[in-house]
Every structure is written in C-alpha cells, then in structure tokens.
Amino acid sequence: MIVDALEPGQQAVETVTVGVTNAVDNAPAWTQRWETQQAGHVPGREEVFALMLDVVERLVGEPARVLDLGCGPGSLAGRVAHRFPDAEVVGVDADPVMLELGRRTLGDRVRWVQADLSEDGWADGVGTPASGVDAVVSSTALHWLPADRLGGLTRTLAGLLRPGGVFLDFDTLLADDRATPRLAAMTAELRRERTDVRTGAPGFEDFAAWWEAAAADPGLAPQFAEREANRPAGGHGGSSLVTWTDALRAAGFAEVDTVTQLLDRRLLAAVR
Incomplete structure (x- = not known):
C-alpha cells in the first residue's frame, strides 16, 4: 500500500497496489x-x-469475474483485486x-478495456464467458452518461450478469425534484456546500487542478492528445435516482434499492 505524506488537515488515503508489472514514470504518484x-x-x-x-x-460469494465501469486509474478495481485475489477483474473506461x-500502477492484475459506455456494443471487448459475470461495480463515473443511454446500458448489464449477479453504483443520484422538490434541492445544496468546504x-x-497538473507531464502527452481528440460531450445526464431505478x-x-447514502450520494444495488 502507498500512503503519501499529506499537508495538515488533509485526509490520509491508502492506495492498494496489486500485481505491479509496469510501474514506471510518475504513474503511481x-x-x-x-x-x-x-x-476530498x-x-x-x-x-x-x-x-x-x-x-x-x-450476494454472490467469492466472485470469479467482476467488471468496474468507468474505472479511472483503478481505484475500485484495485481494491476488488486485493479483496478477491482469485477473481478476474476487468476495468472499462473511455x-x-x-x-x-x-496499467502503469496496477499492471496486469486488472484487464484494461478502452470503451465508451454510451455507445452500443461497448461490451464486445470485455469478452465475458457464457456463464456470465458475478458483479459489475462503478464509482462516481456513470453520472456522465446521457440519460437516454441508460436504458441501453442497463439492458447490456442484464445480459452480462449471471442470474443472481449484482450491479453496484456509488454515485451522486439526485432525488426526484418532481415528487420532493424541496428535499431534492436541499440535499443537492448541502452536498455542494460541504464539498466546497473540503475542496x-x-x-x-481539487479535480480541476489535478487534471491541469497531470496534463503538464510529458510522460502522459500521447494519452492527453488522444483524450483531447476523442473527448465525448458528457453532460451529467444519468444522475437521476428515478431514471436509474426505472431503467434497471x-x-x-x-x-x-439504495444500500446507503449521505444526502444524494448513494450506493445503489440491483440484483439480476
């Protein structure tokens, strides 16, 4: 595990690194x-x-196969690999x-797949077996999907997961502003205010400063060039709890159902 020295007041974070095979340059940092x-x-x-x-x-016991959607640099995928050392872990991100x-931090302990979850056929490169996947997980990523793509994504997930498999999404999932407008507005406002205090x-x-700093690293220049050339429109369309629940x-x-939440940041679980 890696724990960097932090400034006073910052929260210590342990990063689990598993099966490093190509940790070079500044990637772990x-x-x-x-x-x-x-x-933060x-x-x-x-x-x-x-x-x-x-x-x-x-819900599924010791999983054999776990997908992490919108995996980023492997924050959740690395923890899955550490907790379930015999599992095949696949990280999917555009x-x-x-x-x-x-890749540089966790190496080949995770199988990395580049795919845009908003496009049809994104799962073709995942290569799941006929027996299906035990679990699909995601963290603070799927709110970027356009709302009109959630139906296609959830149908794909239903096809990937085995019967009894589970989908878990930890993200900002907004309350229904039609049924509970005052509560929805209040929870969103409190989340933003509390986040602003920390960041x-x-x-x-913060998020923007990290991206600006990383973009200045020559070792990541080819990847940033590709990122800029293929940047999706995005738009936080898939951040409604009602939309997600209905689609699933x-x-x-x-x-x-929601397993736990703080304001409108929730852990949503769906059993196949």
Missing part, C-alpha cells in the same frame, strides 16, 4: 494524488468501497489517460 483529491470530493469513500465489496461477497495510469481548503488539489427494473433486474 499521479494515482496517489488522484486518490487524495477524490477523498467524496467523503467516506473508503468506507463505501469496503461496503461495496461486502455486498458483493454477501479515457486513455486514466487507463494508462491504471476549497488551502493547499488542497425495465431491464429485468429483480431487486433495486
């Missing part, structure tokens, strides 16, 4: 800085990661910078 800024943006992140893996084990950092602290490197149920998931 960039990955650690990513972990630190993410911990998402309070309780480490505890939720541990809870996610507890849920996987309770961003070449994130995937390169993951605005002196010396804290329509795709055939037997059970869908």
